[in-house]
Amino acid sequence: MRTKIFPISLIIIVSVIFVIFYKGLQNSNVYKPQIGNQKNIPVFIAKAFETEEIFKSEDIFEGDKFYLMNIWSSWCAPCRDEHKFLLNLSNQKKLKIIGLNYKDKKKNATNFLNELNNPYDFIFSDTDGTIAIEWGAYGVPESFLLYKNKIVKKIIGPIDQNSLLEIKELIQ
Amino acid sequence: MRFLKFFILILIIFNFNLVHAKTKSLDAKITKNLRCLICQGQSIHDSDSEFAISLKTLVKKKLNEGSSEEEIYNYLKDKYGEWILYDPGFSKNTYFLWLLPLLMFLIGGAIILKLFIYKKN
Numbered sequence: 631m632r633t634k635i636f637p638i639s640l641i642i643i644v645s646v647i648f649v650i651f652y653k654g655l656q657n658s659n660v661y662k663p664q665i666g667n668q669k670n671i672p673v674f675i676a677k678a679f680e681t682e683e684i685f686k687s688e689d690i691f692e693g694d695k696f697y698l699m700n701i702w703s704s705w706c707a708p709c710r711d712e713h714k715f716l717l718n719l720s721n722q723k724k725l726k727i728i729g730l731n732y733k734d735k736k737k738n739a740t741n742f743l744n745e746l747n748n749p750y751d752f753i754f755s756d757t758d759g760t761i762a763i764e765w766g767a768y769g770v771p772e773s774f775l776l777y778k779n780k781i782v783k784k785i786i787g788p789i790d791q792n793s794l795l796e797i798k799e800l801i802q
Numbered sequence: 803m804r805f806l807k808f809f810i811l812i813l814i815i816f817n818f819n820l821v822h823a824k825t826k827s828l829d830a831k832i833t834k835n836l837r838c839l840i841c842q843g844q845s846i847h848d849s850d851s852e853f854a855i856s857l858k859t860l861v862k863k864k865l866n867e868g869s870s871e872e873e874i875y876n877y878l879k880d881k882y883g884e885w886i887l888y889d890p891g892f893s894k895n896t897y898f899l900w901l902l903p904l905l906m907f908l909i910g911g912a913i914i915l916k917l918f919i920y921k922k923n
Contacts, residue, residue, distance in 0.1 A: 759856025766881035768839040
């Protein structure tokens with residue numbers, strides 16, 4: 631009896647371990663937070679970038695419009711790459727682009743905008759990075775397409791040609 | 803006896819020291835249980851990435867506002883998902899993780915018991 635149980639259980643254990651590890655090979659182990667569709671946008675209070683006045687998020691995000699919330703910074707190289715797409719989107723009448731200036735110096739950010747033009751309708755400034763956390767972001771750039779105070783789409787990383795087309799399709 | 807006196811003296815002197823190694827703050831405890839999403843495999847406490855620095859300030863801010871440890875975990879879980887916690891709760895995704903050691907213990911126990919009884923007979 632003992633002689634039979636031992637090899638059988640050994641085979642079962644080894645094969646279970648093999649299957650688990652073999653499946654694990656195919657999974658990417660770099661985790662990205664789940665894309666929280668239809669999540670309500672966070673409520674926050676932040677300084678405006680230009681005037682340093684304090685604004686509530688409700689004052690900026692009105693219900694019946696599309697907004698693109700873009701987290702950017704002058705020190706982030708991918709933000710430079712996505713800038714031309716943002717400028718392209720700023721021509722869209724149905725869409726307002728709101729920027730969140732993440733952990734940046736005001737002087738550098740102003741230079742950045744002067745050099746590459748300003749696609750934003752309004753910019754919040756986030757000097758310690760806590761507002762980006764409210765949005766569930768963990769890096770720059772990140773963009774959120776909002777409609778009726780809900781997150782419709784979340785783009786982690788720079789906006790590219792594909793996501794540009796997707797956004798244009800969504801706001802139609 | 804002399805040794806004991808000496809020992810007590812040292813103990814007293816060291817207790818006058820204001821800096822204790824064990825002064826653990828709650829925010830250190832919380833940030834050690836949070837995974838840094840930029841440099842995965844490091845905790846927020848150990849990491850110096852921009853994200854980790856922001857999260858550390860946020861945890862301090864929340865604690866000053868009077869949030870409890872549990873509230874902060876729930877808040878971050880809502881934003882980033884279960885993955886951000888090193889100590890995940892019991893849910894349908896993690897029941898295997900939690901029950902596996904128990905299961906292995908029981909199976910191992912059964913095997914040992916069986917061998918023992920087998921030998922006795």
